Amino acid sequence: MLEISNLSHTYGSGPGAHHAIEGLSLSVAEGELLCVVGPSGAGKSTLLRSIAGLIAPTGGEVKVDGQLVTSTPDNLAVVFQDYSRSLFPWMSVADNVALPLRRRGMDKSDRKAAAQEALESVGLSGAGKKYPFQLSGGMQQRVAIARALAYRPKLMLMDEPFGSVDAQTREDLEDLVLQVRGHHKMTIVLITHDIDESVYVGDRVVVLSKAPAHVVGDLAVELPFPRDQISTREHADFVHLRAEVGRLVRGVTPTDQLLAPGGPKPGGNPTDQKARKQRPGGQGSGTRKGGAGQPAKQSPNGNGQASNRQASNGQAANGQKNGAQASNGQKNGAQKNRAQRVGKKKVRNPKRKART
Ligand SMILES: Nc1ncnc2c1ncn2[C@@H]1O[C@H](COP(=O)(O)OP(=O)(O)OP(=O)(O)O)[C@@H](O)[C@H]1O
């Protein structure tokens, strides 16, 4: 359903040019929920904007349903991180959700019904008449998800959609995504900084390198459904996968490569990205749970869990173009770096910690 071939994107030109993405290839099967993780500034949002047709790649191509993306595809919706900038504050919640449906030529009563149904599916059936400022952050992000769902998109792109909410709300929203994916047959590409989240929600996790971004890991997540915030996270496969993804994000050689006969030795080349570089053809890279050099497993519906999903009851709708950008991504990265620095400080100077 989504084919990305040899994608490159360079911002600017000349000596100040920034190569955000270079030679990135990736396929996403219909109905799959793909999580994309990578270091801050790697080019994840650039990738998402390229898929959404919001920016034109400087090299390679993106195809959705076999069609070359040159502008936002009709059957695509985007959920950005910053709900406060993606909802119109002067419009009621219901009107925010229904607004983009005008482009589909739906009459007012149909728009109203579709908005109400979408709000119900995110647990906000009573909030239609409220205004965004009257809702909590998590509720506002639910509205943004409802607006995307109201389109009945075939492909939903989510850029750090839960980056601005508290941990408990984040878990609720992760479960919401799994739930709506079960009810509305759609393909989802979800970008996240959160490694645990990528494994919990995803059928597959793709790891991007530092800029210029390319795929350094492509791991199938074969955890059972329904997923549960407690038991899934305790599952041995979950623990193993999150460690593998963590190593890939940090550029550390995965354990399965270290253990493989003739594989890289510990410390020999800790950022051995060449060994994990994607195979030609864009069907996944050479790293996944189970052994180095194996192709990523990709079941017809992403994870072989199709029986958990109900049949689609709607067709693709108009795309959503939203000027808001996931600007808080950088901030989150900065916060994380700060946390790491603080963490190191604590280790080096335990007395100082004791005083505080
Ligand atoms: N419009 C732009 N003009 C110039 N450089 C840009 C522009 N947008 C992004 N970049 C640069 O491209 C690189 C990738 O940015 P991008 O937003 O895609 O990263 P990201 O992986 O989404 O980061 P984060 O995890 O922090 O959200 C960064 O170095 C960024 O500074």
Ligand SMILES: [Mg+2]
């Ligand atoms: Mg980003």
